[in-house]
Amino acid sequence: MKFQEISDKLTQFINRYNYLTEDRSANVLFLLTCIVLKYLADNQRIDFEAHRKDIKKHFTLDYILGLWQGAPLRSAFWEQEQIDPQPIGDEIWGWVCELTTASPSLAGENPGLIGSLYEASLLINHKKNHGIFYTPENIAAYMASDVLRSFQPGHDQQDFRILDPACGSGSLLNAVYDEIVAQSGALSPAEKEAQHRQLLDTCLLGVDRDPIACLVTRLILTLKGSQYVKPRGVFCGDILTEEIVTAQSVDVVIGNPPYVGHKEIQAEYMKLLKNRYAEVYRDKGDLSYCFIYRGWELLKPAGQLIHITSRYFIEAFYGKPLRAFIRKAFAIQEIVDFNGLRVIEGVGVDPAIIRLAKKNRIDEGQTILVKRFFIKNHKPESYPQLIQSLEQNNQQSDIYESFELLQARLNDDSWRLYSPATQGIIEKIEKKTPFALDNVRPLSLNRLIRHFVPLIRSC
Ligand SMILES: C[S@@+](CC[C@H](N)C(=O)[O-])C[C@H]1O[C@@H](n2cnc3c(N)ncnc32)[C@H](O)[C@@H]1O
Structure with a gap:
């Protein structure tokens, strides 16, 4: 029972009990608790049969995570949302048992799957209005693959910090975690545990306005370890207006910020942002512009920013102040222009990936590697293959052209990314x-x- 089956089972449950119609947070929390229970049972980190009765009595995340730890949690896993557990009736408990004891289909699965299940539970209108579309796994992996050249676990990297400023349900942090583990090669169990602790204690930071998305991110990161460790770097709040992360403290910002046009933003909030981000966010600019500026503020000198964002800023009239800012404040290392190919399903914007390095002075000879997709009628089924081809850095690709441009040649009226x-x-x-x-x-x-x-x- 992989993603689709679990997703179908949850949907059947939601429909049968009309579950998401009333208190949405409490209900999503209940479903997440079920998934975590199944994940831990399938991966033999808790013995469901031995604790069946107690779990029914105390059906909370904290209780279940405490079973995994072998002792009650000293502090709540998720302080943000204190939702009183509802007593669980026999009928619903029957469903929980059936789900948990069905074939151990989550054994060995990447916990990142929980993020996709959460996304599947969001209503499509809510997603569109708030720019909530999470990064597909293969794009997240491509973006993460470049992040880590300078990260060597265990080598005095205690303060190496990677931030997703709008982390949603953790797809990018999940990919970054996997990439770090993959690059570390073979580690002993003790080294693996130390690495996991370091990643969750200090390295991986995420912020999001949506408290449940933050909870999902925390769960994904926690479940990646064999022992219970509480993540310390995921916070709920508004990265654009609150001081959640210290300025100039982050080595890498990786993100898929919301793309929200001026019509969708409340007037008061927009006024606030236009004052705060006056250098880049004016007139009919896009909310995502503020995220680039904010990322720059949070980066250490020479830090890297990697965003998947709307390609619109490359040419849009209202993107001119942002283009001028980027050209001055960053060495532009790479731009992947999907050239109208909408590789994130359901999103009504044309994406591009940008990789920038914060610099005080830009070298005259700074070149940008541009990968620009040819305009073709690709079918969605082929998107994973197209994205995989990006990693091959293939100059002769028939999917995209790849060439270098001098940053100094960009004209802020419109960036011409042509060979x-x-x-x-x-x-x-x-x-x-x-x-x-x-x-x-x-x-x-x-x-x-x-x-x-x-x-x-x-x-
Ligand atoms: C396009 S989703 C991307 C999520 C995730 N980074 C990914 O790639 O899957 C954008 C996220 O930004 C969050 N968001 C919007 N405005 C925000 C703000 N001002 N501060 C923090 N998060 C915000 C939304 O709740 C949503 O989860």
Whole structure:
């Protein structure tokens, strides 16, 4: 019983008992408790049969995590949401037992799966209005793979800190954790435990406004260890307006910030942000611009920012202040422009991945590695393959073109991320036309190029 089966079982349960209609937090918490119980039982970290009666009496996360620890928790796992446990009736308890004792399908599964189950429980309208679409596993893995070149566990890296400022249900932190473990090679059980503790104590930081998403992130991180360890770096709050993380204290910011246009933001909040982030967030800018600025504030000098965000800022009129800021404050290392391919399902924006390094002075010769997808009619089933191809850094790919651009050549009116060959053609066209091609959407630009073929031939 993998994701789909568990998800179906939870959905059947929700429909049967009309479960999510009233107190949503309490109900999601109940379902999460069921999943954690199953995860621990399937992975033989608790003996469900031996504690069956007690679990029914004390059906809370803290009680179940205490069983795993072998002693009651000294402090609550999730102080934020103190929800009184409801007594569990026989019928519902029957369902919990059936779920827990069904085939041990969560044995050996990545706990990151819990994040996907949580996302599946969010209503689609709520997701759209709040820009809540979590990063798919393969994109998270691609973004995480670059984070860790400088991280060597166990080598005086106590204060190496990686932050997801809008962590949702932890997909990026989960990927970062996995990448660190993969890069550490073979460790003894004691070293593994020490590494797990270090990651949860000091290295991995996450913030989100949604308390349940924060709880899910904490659970995912906790369940990655063989022993119970409470994560200390996941906080609920507003990263843009609250001082949750100390300025200049973070080595890497990795994120998929919400993309929310001006129409969806409450007037008071927008006013506050426009004052606070005046340098980048003006007029009809996007909320995600504030996250780039905030990331820069939180980064140590030379720290790295990796975001998957809307590609719109690359050319949008209202993105000009942000472009000017990025060009001054960061060495732009990589831009993956999916060029209109919507690789995050359900999201109505065109994504791009940016990798930036905070710098006081930008070298004249700073080059940007651009990977720009060719416009093709790819089917969603092929997206995982397309994303995997990014890791191969393939110059000859038929999926994307890959080339370097000088950062100093970017013009803040609109960043033209074209290969030297395409740029040459555009310049020739512009010489012969009364208008510039800036701000023309890529699709229309391609049509224009086709339209101008005879003209190009004559150039
Ligand atoms: C697009 S989701 C991404 C979540 C996660 N980083 C991922 O990649 O799967 C955006 C998240 O930002 C959170 N969020 C929105 N505004 C925020 C703010 N001002 N401070 C912290 N989190 C915020 C939302 O609750 C949501 O979980």
